[in-house]
Amino acid sequence: MAGKQSASLERKKLFGDPVLIITIVLLILFLSLFILYPLANLLVDSVQVKATALYSVSPLVSGEKIVYYREDGSEALNDSDPVYVLLSSPVEGLEDKLFPLYRTTGLFASQAQKKDTAGPLYLKVVNNKDRTVYVNVADLLTVQDTPLTYKQNNRLIKKMDGVDPSEVCVQFNADTWTLDAFPRIFQDYTFNHALRNTLLLGMITGLGSLLIGLLFAYVDVYVHIRSAFTRKLFDVVSMLPVVSPPFVLSLSMILLFGRSGLLTRQILGIYDSDIYGLWGIAIVQTMTFFPVVYLMLKGLLKNIDPSMEEAARDMGASRWKVFMTVTLPLMLPGLGNAFLVTFIESVADFANPMIIGGSYDTLATTIYLRITGGTYDINGASAMTVVLLVLTLALFMIQKYVLEKKTAATLSGKASRARMLIEDKSVRYPLSVFCIMVSVFVVLMYIAVPFGALFKLWGRDYSLSFKWFEQMFREGGWKAFGDSFILSLIASPITALLSMIISYLVVKRKFHGKGFIEFVSMLAMAVPGTVLGVGYIRGFAGGVFRTGFLQGIYGTGLILVIVFVVRSLPVGTRSGISALRQIDKSIEESAYDLGAGSGKVFTSVTLPLIKDSFFSGLVTTFVRSITAISAVILLVTPRYLLITCRINEYAEKGEFGVACAYATVLILITYTAILIMNGVIRRFGTSREIKE
Amino acid sequence: MAQKEKKGVRLDHISKIYQDPKTHQNFYAVKDVSIDIEPGAFITLLGPSGCGKTTTLRMIAGFESPDEGEIYLGGEPINALTPNKRDTAMVFQSYALFPHYNVFDNVAYGLKLRKVPKAEIEKRVTDILKLVELSGMEARMTNQLSGGQQQRVALARALVVEPGVLLFDEPLSNLDAKLRVQMRTEIRRIQQILGITAIYVTHDQSEAMSISDQIILMKGGVIAQMGSPMDIYYHPNSEFVADFIGECNFLKGTVAGVEDDSVTLEVAGHRVKTAAAKAGVGEEREIVLRPEAIQIGREGLLPCKVELSCFMGSYQNYHVRVGDTLVKIADNCPLNKEIFQVGEDAWISFDKACAHLL
Incomplete structure (x- = not known):
């Protein structure tokens, strides 16, 4: 009986801790309902063809003796169980079919499967709300105003009065399960194209970001940078993508290089410049994502022990040779990791292809257009989201479970001492000049946005005016800022707390279902916003499992808040987990031992110790939420105006002045939020005194 | 200081089974251990690393659950109780002081949980800090203390709640040799003053001998020998015991x-x-x-x-x-x-x- 007693004792102890058990149950429910369920629903949608078939109930209501059958088609007495009747359909091409009649004396017909040979007979049908219900055969004649769909000659009838019962039909579920949608969408030109576009774009963006990010990291760690200005520039560049909404660069790209672009038309005099398309998106995405690579690789390079490279140098290798034979091979898993992270970001990116993509459609935009564009091919659209989901999930799995582990294995050591920085001018100048140029370019692109909002008419009249801001505030600007601000503000404490609780449970506690919580909360990281958005539409528009449960949240601000929470949860959880791993387990154990219950341990010990992580989670969620677009654009209703959706709208219409005005205010909001966060952490943060 | 009733501890055929993460084979970390500890006694679980001593201690504290057998504290079976419901207090190897509290709040933590009135908390914390010779350090943050002082805070924090039994998990292993000797006499002195039941885990045989009424020497999850320090030293029952003790x-x-x-x-x-x-x-x-x-x-x-x-x-x-x-x-x-x-x-x-x- 190995482990049996301890397992049961652990269970008892768990149940002796109501706070813990309730938290776990609620958490699992939340994660299942808002992450797993919508995704699973999409899977089902992609393989299930929804259909209903009409069958005439005349044999049951004609008043003549009903002929009962067994399942195999032989005749049966009506007391055998279950008993079948043969119904035929008025629709051509549908064969006669045996339908089971259920019996029950239970209060609810839905309990009909509980056998009771004496009870009345029930027929299982689909009602007009698409739900399966059981209807008493005896009621078929007398039912008034029922929720059932009775049809006569395919016309819906509400009441049975004056209708010839023999002509009445009921609807039956005729769902079929098929994988047809997949071959179909793969032959679909638009989709096929979009898939190839997405992969190609991902490759280019991934490689581009990798190259530039690597150069920045190398220069930062290896090359002696003399000027404080360059240092500052590097810091700014690495912080920008955090602060800015994801599509700001697209806007400035159009402003600078578009048809009436400042650089192309005004300075270079090119009038037919076309930046819409693959290269436009690729450049914008590269500029957006390379700082992430830069930060990742910087951390790795710092971990390489300089004496390894010095040994190689000492044995006669040139600097280039050292880089190629020592540094690069050591970093290879890390590079692969960074590449995949960018690749996934690029594949999941919605806003940039939307604004600057032109006719270059990616999976995310194609799905968006399919869903919003009227052709409501549920199977097809669901199958597309499934393809997108599988693609990102596969990449995510490789990244997380293969490359991240390998990276940790090869480069987990600490540098034994400081590195001799490269002073050699022939190396230093070209590299730093390149990096400075890229940085200046990026900064310039960000600066273009506020000016885009301040110039009277971009491309024609470069005098300053507030007219775009005025238009913005006239056309619902205040409401958009209010809605975005409030919804994000509600989402951030929820997310921060939730992610800290998840981190605590994952790092510090042992219980069944822990693997589930960890996996699902990380899963949300790999799910593109578009997929989540579609999943929510399909999953909640008719309520959970189309039962109407939680239908009320669809189209409200609540579902937007939930999307914000789900989208930011993995980020917060990851930072919480790494913060908690640094805290000795026995600190919490000692509180537990001194008499504190789980809730008390969490609030009095754990949370104060990871205060910093909590604060930054708070602000990160706020910033991510207020700049989010891919999922919410599918779910937002006219009741709420969101800044990001407005920017997209105006950019679509070509009114870049207003779009820039929105983006400018948005950047100001996020930047302020981050300033406040840094201030708070500096003022109240505990980690410094703890770490020392 | 008002004395609570001392409690004895009885382990009744306790076993703990773990699974080897690589081979997925079950093995006994602790096997069929029965110990009867008198109220007020100071006993030591001694043995090489991996002998099951810490697991045994953690089972008494409630962090691990035994797979066989029952643990009694003051005559009551406590197997199904969570650590916070057990009348035990543990002193950890790493001290596990709360870094965001000062000395006073660290020591007062357990009393606050027990809803002791504020004035009494003040008095009891002051008394216990006096006992461990830390008077005047109430406002210090724990990272401003030396290793030995941190050790005393950890001890005070466990003592102040007047637990039925005090548990020590290699509490001195992070101190330097000289301080270690000084602290173990200190622990023994305080335990004698308060007459509290104490279970002490260590792998250091000289520490075990100098501090305890009884030594329980463990090897491979089972008890190798149980007895007074002198008894074990001069009358070992196996080559292992003889060799381990000196x-x-x-x-x-x-x-x-x-x-x-x-x-x-x-x-x-x-x-x-x-x-x-x-x-x-x-x-x-x-x-x-x-x-x-x-x-x-x-x-x-x-x-x-x-x-x-x-x-x-x-x-x-x-x-x-x-x-x-x-x-x-x-x-x-x-x-x-x-x-x-x-x-x-x-x-x-x-x-x-x-x-x-x-």
Whole structure:
């Protein structure tokens, strides 16, 4: 009986801790309902063809003796169980079919499967709300105003009065399960194209970001940078993508290089410049994502022990040779990791292809257009989201479970001492000049946005005016800022707390279902916003499992808040987990031992110790939420105006002045939020005194 | 300080099974351990790493659950209780002080949870800090304390809630050697003042001997021997116990005669006597001899050849060869004695009372 007693004792102890058990149950429910369920629903949608078939109930209501059958088609007495009747359909091409009649004396017909040979007979049908219900055969004649769909000659009838019962039909579920949608969408030109576009774009963006990010990291760690200005520039560049909404660069790209672009038309005099398309998106995405690579690789390079490279140098290798034979091979898993992270970001990116993509459609935009564009091919659209989901999930799995582990294995050591920085001018100048140029370019692109909002008419009249801001505030600007601000503000404490609780449970506690919580909360990281958005539409528009449960949240601000929470949860959880791993387990154990219950341990010990992580989670969620677009654009209703959706709208219409005005205010909001966060952490943060 | 009733601890055939993460085979981390601890006793779980001592302690605290058997605290079975519901308090190896609280709040933590009135908290914390000699440090943050002071805070924090039993998980292993000796006397002193039941885990045999009423020596998850420090030192029941508790020599011999007050063995062709023990003539047995119980001289019981002679300050350290066996001798106060040089022939002798037969 190995482990049996301890397992049961652990269970008892768990149940002796109501706070813990309730938290776990609620958490699992939340994660299942808002992450797993919508995704699973999409899977089902992609393989299930929804259909209903009409069958005439005349044999049951004609008043003549009903002929009962067994399942195999032989005749049966009506007391055998279950008993079948043969119904035929008025629709051509549908064969006669045996339908089971259920019996029950239970209060609810839905309990009909509980056998009771004496009870009345029930027929299982689909009602007009698409739900399966059981209807008493005896009621078929007398039912008034029922929720059932009775049809006569395919016309819906509400009441049975004056209708010839023999002509009445009921609807039956005729769902079929098929994988047809997949071959179909793969032959679909638009989709096929979009898939190839997405992969190609991902490759280019991934490689581009990798190259530039690597150069920045190398220069930062290896090359002696003399000027404080360059240092500052590097810091700014690495912080920008955090602060800015994801599509700001697209806007400035159009402003600078578009048809009436400042650089192309005004300075270079090119009038037919076309930046819409693959290269436009690729450049914008590269500029957006390379700082992430830069930060990742910087951390790795710092971990390489300089004496390894010095040994190689000492044995006669040139600097280039050292880089190629020592540094690069050591970093290879890390590079692969960074590449995949960018690749996934690029594949999941919605806003940039939307604004600057032109006719270059990616999976995310194609799905968006399919869903919003009227052709409501549920199977097809669901199958597309499934393809997108599988693609990102596969990449995510490789990244997380293969490359991240390998990276940790090869480069987990600490540098034994400081590195001799490269002073050699022939190396230093070209590299730093390149990096400075890229940085200046990026900064310039960000600066273009506020000016885009301040110039009277971009491309024609470069005098300053507030007219775009005025238009913005006239056309619902205040409401958009209010809605975005409030919804994000509600989402951030929820997310921060939730992610800290998840981190605590994952790092510090042992219980069944822990693997589930960890996996699902990380899963949300790999799910593109578009997929989540579609999943929510399909999953909640008719309520959970189309039962109407939680239908009320669809189209409200609540579902937007939930999307914000789900989208930011993995980020917060990851930072919480790494913060908690640094805290000795026995600190919490000692509180537990001194008499504190789980809730008390969490609030009095754990949370104060990871205060910093909590604060930054708070602000990160706020910033991510207020700049989010891919999922919410599918779910937002006219009741709420969101800044990001407005920017997209105006950019679509070509009114870049207003779009820039929105983006400018948005950047100001996020930047302020981050300033406040840094201030708070500096003022109240505990980690410094703890770490020392 | 008001004394709560002391509680005894009884482990009734306790086992803990773990699964090897690689082979997925179950193995016993603790197997069939039964211990009965009197109220107010200071007992030590001693053993090499991986012997199950810490697991046993964590089962008493409630962090682990036993797979077999029942644990009683003051007569009550506590298997199903969570750690926070058990009347135990633990002092951790890493001290586990709350870094975001100052000394006072650290110590007051358990009292606040018990909803003790504020004035009483103040008094009890002040009293206990006085006892561990930390008066005046209430407002310090824990990272402003030395290792020894942190240790005292951890001790005060556990003591102040007046637990039925106090648990120590290698509390001194992070201190330097000198402080370790000082703190263990301190712990013993405070435990005696308060008369609290204490269970102490350590792998340091000298710590165990100096501090405890009873030592429970564990190996491979089972109890190897249980007894008072002196009992275990002089009457080990196995080679493992003898060797683990201090340095030890083992002389192989054949039993030549059994008397009421002694046993005679033939070792390397010479006859020697040991303390009385159960034995049968003709058996191959081992004599356990502590290095300090052996004398070296020009005459004695067994001839030997000196292989190492080394001045250690308080004693002269010899390695001598008796037959095939290497024997270590600690000859105390070497100043007025004859020092034997390497290569010399000599004799060893010992009192039969100090020779324990295995």
